[in-house]
Structures are given as C-alpha cells and as structure tokens.
Amino acid sequence: MTATLDAPPTEAASERRRTPPKLSLWRRLRRDRVMLLLALPGLLYFLVFHYGPLFGYVVAFKDYQPYIGFVDSPWVGLQNFVSVFADPGVWNALGNTLKITLTQLVLFFPAPIALALLLNSVLSDKVRRFVQSVVYLPHFIGWVIIVSVFQQILGGAGALPNFLESVGLPRYDMMTDPDVFPLLVTLQVIWKDAGWATIIFLAALLSIDQGLYEAAAMDGAGRWRRLWHVTLPGITPIIILLLILNLGSILSVGFEQILLQRDNVGPDAGEVLDTFVYFNGVKDGQWGAAAAVGLVKTIVGTALVLGANKVAHLFGHEGVYRGADK
Amino acid sequence: MERPSTIGLVVKGLILLTVVLLVAYPFVGVIGTSLSTESDIARSGGFVLLPTSPSLSAYETVFNGGTVTRALLVSVLVTVIGTAASMLATIGMAYGLSRREVTGARWILLIALLTMLFNPGLIANFLLVKQVGLIDTFGALILPGLVSAFNLVVLRSFFMGLPRELLESARIDGAGDFGILVRIVLPLSKAVLAVISLFYAVGYWNAFFNALLYLNDSDKFPLPLILRTFVLQGRTLDSLAAAEAPAPVQAIQMAVLVVAIVPILLVYPFLQRYFTKGVLTGAIKG
Known part of the structure; x- marks a missing residue:
C-alpha cells in the first residue's frame, strides 16, 4: 500500500518531496485526517455515481427483466448486440447524430471566433463589457425555455409564420420541417452558446503580445494584414485544441435539446x-x-476523447483535460 | 495605432447592435406577450413586444396556488438545497486535495478527473439511481450531479494558488486544517465561490431531464417539467383550466416562462462582472 502511494499518478513533475520522509501510513492518515474527511463525501459521490453505474452494463449481456432483478435475469451473451445492430433504427440514429454534429461544426464553431475578434477590436471598454454581459446571458437559460421560445417565434402559430402570411408569403413552420432539423438545432445552439464560447477566445486574444502588433504596424502592415499575420496565428493553438476536443465528442449532441423536439419532426430525422x-x-x-x-x-466515445487528447498532446498542448468541459 | 475609420466603426456597431437585438428579442417578446390581452396577441401575430394595455391577469392565474406554484416551490427548494450540498461537497474535496502531501490525495484526484473522460450513459445511470432507491425522490434531482469534476478542478487550483505564507501563519497561530479553511481560505475565495455556486444553481434550476427520468409523481415535478407539458406540448393544467382564466392561454404560457427566467435574470447582474473580469478564464487556463 505504501509503495503504491509513493508512485504519484499525476503531477509527477512536482518538485516538492513529501515532507517527513519516513512516517508510517497510520501516522500520515492521522495527520491528514481532517483533509481526508473533508474530501470523503466528494470521493464517495464519484465512486457511487460515476463508477457505480458501470456495473449496470451487465444488463447489456442479459435478458433483463426489472421485476426479476440484475442477478437473476438470464445471461444471453452477445445477443443484444447482434439484434440491436441489425435494427436500422440504430444506424438512422447514428446518421442523424453525425449530420447534426457536422452542421454544428461548420456553422457553430466559427461563430464565437468571429464574435470574439469583433469584440476584441472594439476600443471602448464600456461597449465591450455591455455586449459581453448580454451575449453571455443565454448560456444560463435552460433548454426547455429556449425551445419554448423558438416554438413561439418559428412554430406553427408563431410570429414568423404569421409575419410571412401578413406579407403575402406562404406560412412556413421551421420547427416541424425534418429537412432543416440539423439547421434548426444548430441555430438554437448558436443563440444559446455562441456568446459564452467567446470567453476562451477572448482570453487567448488578450494573451497575444501587443508588441507584435506595433512591430507589424511599423513594418507597414494594415489592419487586415495584422489580423491575418498576428491575431489569427495567436489564437490558432486554441482553435486547434477546441476542434480536436469537439471531434472527441461527435457522438453526443445536445440530448435535452433534441429530446424536446424529436417528436416535432419524427424519429426519422430527429x-x-x-x-x-x-x-x-x-x-x-x-x-x-x-x-x-x-x-x-x-x-x-471514451476512445474518441482519449484519441483526441492524444492528438492534442502531439500538437504540444498540456492540460487538455481541463478544457474538456462541455 | 491609427484611429479606426468611420465606416469600420459604423459597420462594427451595426453588427454588435444586431447581435444584442437578436439575444434580447426573445426575452422582450416573452415578457411582452405575458402581459398582453387577447386582442394584442391576435394583432401582433403571437409575439407581442409592446402590449398596448398591459395586464397582470396571466400572473394571477399562474400564482393562484395550482400546479405552477407548487412546481415553483419544488424548483426553489431543489435549487437551494442542491446548491448548498454541491458547494459543501466541492469545497471539502477541493480543499482536502489542495495540498500535495496529503496521503492519497493524488489518487483521489485521479478518480475524480477520470470521470471527465467517460460518461456511463443513460441506462447505467438510471439503473443505479433505481438500485439505490432514489426513484421518485428529490434526491434523484440532486445526488447524481452533486460534484462537477470541472468545478472541482477550478476550485482546487484556486485554493492551491493562495499564498502559502498566510496559511502557515494561521497554523502557527494555532488554527487546524478546518480552521484554516473557514477563517482564511473561504474568505479569500469569495469570487470564485460565487461563480461556482451560480453554475450549480443554474444547473439545478434548469434541470429537466433528471426530473423526467427519475420522477413519476407529478406532485413532485419541478418547473421545467411543467413548462414542457404546458407550453411545449400544449396540454392544459388542471388548476389553470379550473380557474375562470380571463387571460389568454398564450399569455399564461409566457407568464410561466417568465417565472422560470426571472430568477436567472435577477442573479445574473451580480455575477456577470466576474466573467467579464476574467476570474473564470484565469481559472480555466490555470
């Protein structure tokens, strides 16, 4: 036990050696008891609610009947896998998932970068703070509310169809059109999170050395050339990092958001x-x-995240796990 | 650097104005519609920005003690208790792991961090919650998301960045580990604690799917579930149907939305300055 404890799994680079080198485990536990007790509820939480559920996956290999229970339901080997992956429904769901992720990658991903560049170029502090406060806000609004509001504006009896009719155009209900479902979902994500996502790019923009701009200006680079040769290279690392991390989560698209609207367009598209x-x-x-x-x-999904992190490390980025909050 | 051109300024200003209006339009419309009369709603095509004769009758219907009032109470209770529980667990764990020499701290941290890499998934989570007997309890809305590994990392690195001399001098003055936490560490961390509590509180306030998944008893439904049945699926709520509602259905629906949005709008101004000041980005990058 002591031996394993001496091998630090993380932060091996820490230069600090453990202070009194030869205290027995019992002594050290006694010394740290308050700290460990404080950490205990959190540790229990992670063990029970993050590692505990993994045992539930025995169900994948069983013919699980809730009233018989985990233990007594009969084993069926890989039969569940065989039958479910013969079901075209899974492949349809996978196709829709990828379609929506791709749409979001193309349309959502650049939005916060553009907005951050724009905000960064605003000279007035007051204006910038004001716009920031406004565009961060939708991030805190729940999906039920957002979908309700979109329904009110774009839905069958909503403001847009009524407006179209009043100017002599046919009514159009975007909320129930299966063909544009990925687009609709992406628009909602842009409304909710494009502003919030600027935070990380704004931080990257702030860290660009101002001297580079002055030097470029001295060499006669205009506004656009400075954007191209100084600003963009300055934020390229964070763009690549986020892109890679996004690729790590391509199988997960906003679950609550889509669950709320699946029935509007039917399972074929939703x-x-x-x-x-x-x-x-x-x-x-x-x-x-x-x-x-x-x-x-x-x-x-785990393999993709690990792979993405590996690639990010190859690009020379440390601490990517910390950016993985989604 | 040279002054920006006038055209550039105008174009930038227009784009930013459009962005701000696109964000604000739905909020204004929801509030406007909730205050409207039937004729206002009909005239403006369903989304009223400026009601001609504002009336609070939709809110009277919403607050007259039925389903919505109860759901509101549930949401407030879950949010308050949940945030408190989450903060206690997160602070305890972040502080407990904030000193490298604590026995086993690295392993405990690793156990928490690994959870960022995998998600057990819906079925597994559901079976666990069922197994531990939380179905149809408010615990099912709080415990499965008690600590966010991300918040834990943010808070821990903040604690680790506090000046060591302060903690040492408190220790020399006779404070124990717990005393140092309460008297030194927490008072120095107000900003980051505020931001993290906001994240937890908003999460609990908006929680929709856990409630849908784990609650069957409609008496325990929090506000987002009521929103879904009443606003999105257009079902009438018993209590609202019973009332002789003078307000149009759409106004009542929007009034429920306003009730769900207002608490967020109320706490937001106090906290947004921390985002713009970069408390969070510092923590993310750290």
Missing part, C-alpha cells in the same frame, strides 16, 4: 443515439438492447 437509447430502454423496456447501444457508445 432520433439521435442518446434519444434512441432513452426511448428503447426507459420507454419501451428493451433494457438489454438499449444498454448494448449505450455501452458501445460509451466505449467509442
């Missing part, structure tokens, strides 16, 4: 992997099948 798992498992009681999809998604 079903994503997470909603597939929800409706098959919790709603229809096909626990085994849903757990099989969930397990595959968890494994592939």
